[in-house]
Amino acid sequence: MREVAVIGCGMTKFGELWEKSLRDIFVEAALKAIDDAGVDHIDSMYVGAMTPGLFVGQEHISALMADYLGVAPIPAMRVESACCSSGMALRLGLFEISSGHSDIVLVGGVEKMNDGADATYALATAADQEYEVYQGVTFPGLYALIARAHMHRYGTTRKQLAAVSVKNHHNGAMNPNAQFQREVTLEQVMNATLVADPLTVLDSSPVSDGAACVVLTSVDFAKQLKAPLVKILGSGAATDTLALHSREDITALKAVKVSGEVAYKMAGVKPSDIDVAEVHDCFSIAEICIIEELGFTEKGKGGPFTEQGNTALEGKIPVNPSGGLKSKGHPVGATGIAQVVEVVEQLRGKAGKRQVKNATIGLTQNMGGSGASSVTHIFKI
Amino acid sequence: MPSPRYRREMPQRYRLEAAKCKKCGKLFFPPRLVCAACGSKGFDKTKLSETGTIISYTIIRVAPADFATQVPYAIAIVESDNGARLTTQVVDCKPEDLEIGKKVKFVFRKLYTEGHTGIICYGYKAVLV
Ligand SMILES: [Zn+2]
Numbered sequence: 001m002r003e004v005a006v007i008g009c010g011m012t013k014f015g016e017l018w019e020k021s022l023r024d025i026f027v028e029a030a031l032k033a034i035d036d037a038g039v040d041h042i043d044s045m046y047v048g049a050m051t052p053g054l055f056v057g058q059e060h061i062s063a064l065m066a067d068y069l070g071v072a073p074i075p076a077m078r079v080e081s082a083c084c085s086s087g088m089a090l091r092l093g094l095f096e097i098s099s100g101h102s103d104i105v106l107v108g109g110v111e112k113m114n115d116g117a118d119a120t121y122a123l124a125t126a127a128d129q130e131y132e133v134y135q136g137v138t139f140p141g142l143y144a145l146i147a148r149a150h151m152h153r154y155g156t157t158r159k160q161l162a163a164v165s166v167k168n169h170h171n172g173a174m175n176p177n178a179q180f181q182r183e184v185t186l187e188q189v190m191n192a193t194l195v196a197d198p199l200t201v202l203d204s205s206p207v208s209d210g211a212a213c214v215v216l217t218s219v220d221f222a223k224q225l226k227a228p229l230v231k232i233l234g235s236g237a238a239t240d241t242l243a244l245h246s247r248e249d250i251t252a253l254k255a256v257k258v259s260g261e262v263a264y265k266m267a268g269v270k271p272s273d274i275d276v277a278e279v280h281d282c283f284s285i286a287e288i289c290i291i292e293e294l295g296f297t298e299k300g301k302g303g304p305f306t307e308q309g310n311t312a313l314e315g316k317i318p319v320n321p322s323g324g325l326k327s328k329g330h331p332v333g334a335t336g337i338a339q340v341v342e343v344v345e346q347l348r349g350k351a352g353k354r355q356v357k358n359a360t361i362g363l364t365q366n367m368g369g370s371g372a373s374s375v376t377h378i379f380k381i
Numbered sequence: 382m383p384s385p386r387y388r389r390e391m392p393q394r395y396r397l398e399a400a401k402c403k404k405c406g407k408l409f410f411p412p413r414l415v416c417a418a419c420g421s422k423g424f425d426k427t428k429l430s431e432t433g434t435i436i437s438y439t440i441i442r443v444a445p446a447d448f449a450t451q452v453p454y455a456i457a458i459v460e461s462d463n464g465a466r467l468t469t470q471v472v473d474c475k476p477e478d479l480e481i482g483k484k485v486k487f488v489f490r491k492l493y494t495e496g497h498t499g500i501i502c503y504g505y506k507a508v509l510v
Contacts, residue, residue: 121445132468136448144439152481197440245458245466
């Protein structure tokens, strides 16, 4: 098994990209990543996307992207795992290089959600169509059910949920690629329009367009290239019941916990070793549950832990320095690799105003549906 | 929803049919082919209890197109008295009447109409008892 490194990364700005097509944004991010890596070719590629078929009527985007990137006939494959499609794609790139099948692999993610499709419907296809969506449930609704139960059981407050959004918008205001580069206040979050009680529109990640790509190679090959080298130390993925209601404890995201444990074990590190983390804050409550499951704080303490500033840029464990899904944006298929782009930039010390000081070990956690799939990666410079 | 899919789910939606693992006794709604608890493949046909308890709830304010005319509506995760959980609307009540731990009864109701020319979709909802 060969050690694998990320040697290049690139992403588009996230937001409503009305002037650019699905294929254009992917190619833009891919060219940036290839240029950053300084390689003259790639051997293979993986493209994470949740549902370009529903969003823009286009499937088979693996071949489409290879064609428009001008790299055909190399092999290309699309990976789908709802909102963690590209996080899962990264594993395949990792396996392909560690096994020795390829030397240079491009892994990217893309989604174009603003081209006129019913985004609420398209996203809901990641839930149980027959037994959740049939009853009228939405994704904000599923996370609201988690939030209500977490508040009831652990005393998590409405203000603590809002603290997640305030922190992430503060970070996103310093990210030139973020969809919403502005701060919000606790009052604004709590008094915003309700989407699914107790969650407001400012607890929720937006509908976004965007793409992100990384270039992977073996550590030995990376040394020959003299490229800046960020090693992938660990990779873990796990699943849980698709329907939220089938879980014994709906405040527990078991797939997140297991994906984290597997990644920590493979990397030989523990939660307290992590200097910076990008996690899947599709809704404010999700970040609270995830930091508990990843062991940054105890189960049930995610609310006060956040409120006390432990996850802020200068806190004990900075979480979502990019602004997270909330402020940076959440083009679902692109999110997993965009998290990797942020962590690589943080570890390289190139994150500008939102730079976490002395970061050497970083973590990304990307999740699908209401937590039915999760993938965690650990990186080291 | 395309009609063949709708028809297949009618036993669950109309009559709350469920399956109980012959080996470990775990109750599944809807029925499935393999027990997620013990791996056994033998089940007895049974039914959900017609009453249950609210595990969590929310009020949906932004709905998909099929439900857009119904907002705001309440959705809850309910545990039936014989131990299976499901997601259901809670109707005939005010949002402020809902609480975790309250008892509900399942009722047979219309859920939505499939577009202008499609079928009317029925199933279970819950009311407070
Ligand atoms: Zn069993």
